Amino acid sequence: MGETMRGETDISFANYFITADRLRIIDMTRPYYIDYTCFITPKPQPLPQYSAVAWPFTGMVWAVVLITLLIIPPVVLLTGLLEPGVWFQQINNAEFYVVGIFLNRAHPIYLVPTSSGLRVLVITNWIAAMVLAVAYKSSLIAFLTVPLQASPVNTLEELLSSGLDWGVRDRGGWDEWFSNSLDPTSRKIAEGFQYVEGIEGGLARVLEGNFAFMNSGTFLRYLIASSYTDEFGETKLHIAKQCFVPFRIGLGMPLFSIYTARFNDVVAKVVEAGLVSQWFKDLLSTAERKQRNNLKKNITEIESEPHLKKTMNLGLYHVQDKPLSRAWLSAVPDTLWWTMTVRSPPGGLLIDYSQAGYTFNFLWLEGTNLGRPYRSVVAAVIPGS
Known part of the structure; x- marks a missing residue:
């Protein structure tokens, strides 16, 4: 920035944010990229497998099933008044009968209803039970095979209720965007900021599992791809989907440079062609591939040692x-x-x-x-x- 301001260079680029302060001392082109501020958090661990029995259905579906099991037995009791016997006229028998239908349990021949009303009710419940059973069993197998991940933190509201601490670098004025906001949620975020020394310090706390760190979303994505991705392409970090405070990024030139207009035309054509976004995707892909290859090479070297073997945890x-x-x-x-x-x-x-x-x-x-x-x-x- 100093060299450009003094006219020692014709053009410079170093992730320059277009701000009013910079436009007073240098020329800047139109933005070629827009970056956003994001929080990076630990990726949540898979939910315990003993809770997999509840995963196939949502809470609403489970509530409907429970209400059905409470409502249908009295209806069976009322329609059972038309049956010749007295078995259906007892509420506990009607309850067990309905639960048996939903559990796909066979009933003895003498419990086959004879009245039309009870037959229609039983057949309707049997069809519903069959649909629920098939959907539940197939989904349960899938959830037991691939564990379900807990919901990650994607919004500021979720961050406030997550139990995580959050913070930002101790320089750069990142926290001022929240403290100056009129939004109540943003002000609560500003009140809870903890300051860390540099990006490495922030990511180190995130990896400990109880911290969320705020920085440039583009830079965080590059760090994950180049340094925090394992040999299988997985990472322990998650970038929140809700990002904020857009930054316009442009090229810097000396004040009143004769090249500003020309570079504006070039930047406009590059942006309209979608080249900047494609270049960044290629950069992330190359960084991740290099990181994975390096890890695989290290693992191969370790496994080549006959005395170094590790036990597998099986699922x-x-x-x-x-x-x-x-x-x-x-x-x-x-x-x-x-x-x-x-x-x-x-x-x-x-x-x-x-x-x-x-x-x-x-x-x-x-x-x-x-x-x-x-x-x-x-x-x-x-x-x-």
Whole structure:
């Protein structure tokens, strides 16, 4: 900036924001890019799998199902007055009957309704139960295979209720945009700002899992692609979708430069052709690809060391790995046979079983607990053995 102001350079570019203060000391072209301020937060961890039983349906659907189970039994009770027996005329029987329909449980032949009203009611409930059961089972399988991610922070309101601390660099005047705002939410954000030393300090706190850091959205996207992406293209960081305070970015030239008008024409043509956005996408793609290749190279070097191996944490999605599936199919029956026929010595017995490129370490123990005998098996898998 100083060289341009003194006329030592004809043109300069360094992510210059077009501001009134700068336009008083240098010329600037029309903006070739518009950047925004964004918060970067930790990416939320997957929800615990024990809660997967509730994921297939939304809260509204679960509420409708519950209300149905409360309303239909009295209706069955009323229509059951036309039945020859007295079984349907008891509320507890009607409740169990409706719940059995929704659980797809078969009913004995003597409970088949004979009156037209009750038959229509039962058939309608049976159709609804079948649709719900099919939708629930298929969705449950999907959620068990791929864990559901918790909702990330995307708005200022969500940030206020997230329990995270938030902050900004200790220089640059970033916080003034919020403190000078008339919006109540923005003023609450300004009151909670914590100051950090530089971008590295802010990102370090974000990676600790309890902090949100504000900076240029474009720069944050580049940092994630170039430094915080793993070998699978995943990252532990999330940039909020709600961004604010747009910045116009242009080229800088000495005051009253003869090149300003010419560069304005060039910038206009480049922007209209969409080249700036495409260049930035290519830059992100190249940075991410380079980061992933470097990580894969480091992992390959580590795995080439025979004494450096790591244990895998297995989930349901590992059955998609065909070699590992075949290894499990071979190893598990053998292990069950050993546990049923062979008694382990005191302290337990450790056996290595190699199959399909994997080593299975099985440790089984025998003993007594509160006077009762027990036999347990612990398994670990080491790839590439």
